[in-house]
Amino acid sequence: MSKEKFTLLKSKAVPLPNENIDTDQIIPARFLKSTTREGFGDNLFRDWRYDSNNNPVHDFALNNPAYSGKILVAGKNFGCGSSREHAAWALYDYGFRVVVSSFFADIFKNNALNNAVLPVVVSDSFLKRLLDTIQSNPETQVTVDLENQNISFDSHSENFDINAYKKICLTNGYDDIDYLLSLDKEIREFDLAH
């Protein structure tokens, strides 16, 4: 089924320097009761965004009017913990198309790639420089070029890795089921033999 295609994105970015941001923070469990994929963006980072009286927490990056854009820049080991794909849906629904970090948890990375959110892995030093730059100048434009696997801002740039197969999927808007359905005959034979 076709998904949104991704080739190049130029945008401002939102900094979230915390490390080990787990999927329970990205979307707390009590918001997982929906049976559709939409509407999770409102509760993205719910418990960091709002206090217990549902008032916005002013110093949280998503509530800071200076920050906006489709790119989230986060500390090391982003997306650890629960496998809930709702985390990727919430990021997408909120409007993020890229998450930049120096390290991603495995399941999150897959979930993001399956939902048109590109995880970009950069070096620790690049991440630090990027976070510092956005924090001192929120107007900074960050460019993520999937075709050339490059991320850049100001005069800095770095190449990133992406799996060749996932790159084809993202740039063309394919998903894994399209590929697996093409193997139907082989799979049926395998099933019978086991």
Place this chain on the structure above:
Amino acid sequence: MSNKKPKTIFEKIWDKHVVKHADGYPDAVFIDRHFIHEVTSPQAFDGLRKRGIKVFNTQRTTATADHNVPTKDQHLPIKEALSRHQVETLRNNCSEFGVELYDLGHPFQGIVHIIGPELGLTLPGMTIVCGDSHTSTHGAFGNIAFGIGTSEVEQVLATQCILQYKPKTMKIEITGKVGKGVVSKDIILYIISKISASGATGFFVEYAGEAIKSLSMEARMTICNMSIEMGARGGLIAPDEITFNYIKGRKFAPQGDAFDKAVIEWKALATDEGATYDQILSFNGADITPMITYGTNPGMGMKVTDRIPTAEELKEISEQTSFKKSLEYMGLEQGSLLLGKSIDYVFIGSCTNARIEDLRAVASMVKGKQKAANVEVWVVPGSKQVQEQAKKEGLDKIFEAAGFELRDPGCSACLGMNEDKIPAGKYCISTSNRNFEGRQGPKSRTFLASPLSAAAAAITGKVTDVRELI
């Protein structure tokens, strides 16, 4: 003489399940057993409907309701509308697509990772997935089991396959014997505290060594369960007589001759001599003592008698900010002792520690004793079968006399999703697997520990070294 390359158990199972390997593409891996539950499946069934396809093989798919269910009065309709809707959606999807569902009230209902092994659906040599990260639990039987996201649930429902790159392999060996009061939960909390919450990311772990091999199946499941808490894709333990004895006679396991034949195949699964791993770690069982976590990820653990580290003592300076934030959330001081700290709740439950053996251990500890007045204690069995067995053995009477509440099966306070939540600011000693901020309810504070340590804390009302009570 054979000159076949020696393989690890992981490689043997993986290679046997690859339907298609193409360079540059992930492997299409056949899945023998797929477990589903109410939270991560509705959008996957929707996807099937949109594409107009059926479930590939309903015989390989089993469903239950566990995450979003009440653990009191389960015979009544679920009060909360959204939760009720989610469980009803599962019911409708399973009947529309012809999937077996162990619904609320069914004698086989329970936490998905507890019922699979209990029913003999989980067997050695299999590939097993579920839209839940603790699917790694099943690896205790010597199979490849891992958690997946909802898009992947849809993939498996549609094609019985999943696209995956072969992960790297890691062996973690625990040599020798562990000391008094130490159970498998302490072993895994110890490992994670040593290698951190991301130390095994990208790896599939095989646990080995004397301290592991001497464990019961229940205890092995606790270890494999928490593999994901150090970032691993999954964890497994080679099957042996303990495994075969556990499986024998279970409802859906092979019976009679078929069982004997299966055992011969399962025995061949062991890692070959000379097989290599991408990484090998070794710990000495004698160094492990009862453990507890003090922070907001499972890597932030220590011996229950230790002091919380100070920011300056951390290996990586970059972690200091997160560390301070974490202690602030927990309301704890750097460098202080946890021992003797007063607690408010004790939660004995979850797919980590809610099997019958866990309940027996807790009961033997509290028999004839009373809980402390300042704590509320919830004992939530992992399945209907565990609940029934506990009653049969009279454990319910022991819990009742101690002032513990024995509830109906479900995930309960392991995740703040259903009705069971730890209130803001309160401290809970929990036998579950995650101490993330808000995991047990908004602003709740979790100390992860073994069922024995949790039982000890229930009696004293504070963080306790269980060795003082045994």
